[in-house]
Amino acid sequence: MTCSYLYTGHWWSLDKFPPATPLLxxxxxxxxxPLLNLRDGLEMVLKHMIAYIEKSVPVxxxxxxxxQSPRHFHGGDWNQNxxxxxxxxxxxxQVETWFEPKNRGVNREVREINQIVKDALRGTSFQLxxxxxxxxxxxxxxPAIWLGRKDAHIMWGQDCLHWCLPGLPDTWVDILAAIILDMSNHKMSERHWK
Structure with a gap:
């Protein structure tokens, strides 16, 4: 079995590059x-990348x-305290207040970007x-509160993007293993019935 793994993340935040400083x-x-806005640029990149992979990687x-894994800033973005x-x-x-784009929450970009990705993957052989x-x-x-000191966030800043406690990343691995096993079992049963 062959696996391809792709990911695009927080660098595509639709608010990260203001119109005054667009990407080229x-x-x-x-x-x-004319210059593309970030959303149109991401859609173009995804379209070309997915088409290339669909053509180049075996069916x-x-x-x-x-x-995208979410970040959890509250009371402002990373550069706004x-x-x-x-x-x-x-x-x-709280989740809906913070992440739902209609609510304009600080962390809404994760759902905005994921929707663009989901739209780009529709009709392809990719599994979400x-x-x-x-x-x-x-x-x-x-890690923000688990750095060993109550004032660690003041000394080293906030890290509201990465993960440090066991549990969540382990759950991701469990889900990934289940997807791979399910596909493997499906392929084995297809061979058995041929």
């Missing part, structure tokens, strides 16, 4: 003008796209490996 996208080695290969000093799971209401929603509840699993 290239096609066939030449810059594209029987397992192609997974892991959705946001923090993630939480030691409890978020409630359903969605870790986002289960991870949105785990504001408590970032």
């Amino acid at each position: 996208f290239y096609k066939n080695g030449k810059p594209l003008f 029987h290969a397992l192609k997974l796209w892991r959705t 946001g923090s993630c000093l939480f030691n409890n799971l978020l409630t359903d209401q 490996f969605d870790v986002t929603h289960i991870s949105e509840f785990r504001a408590d699993a970032h």
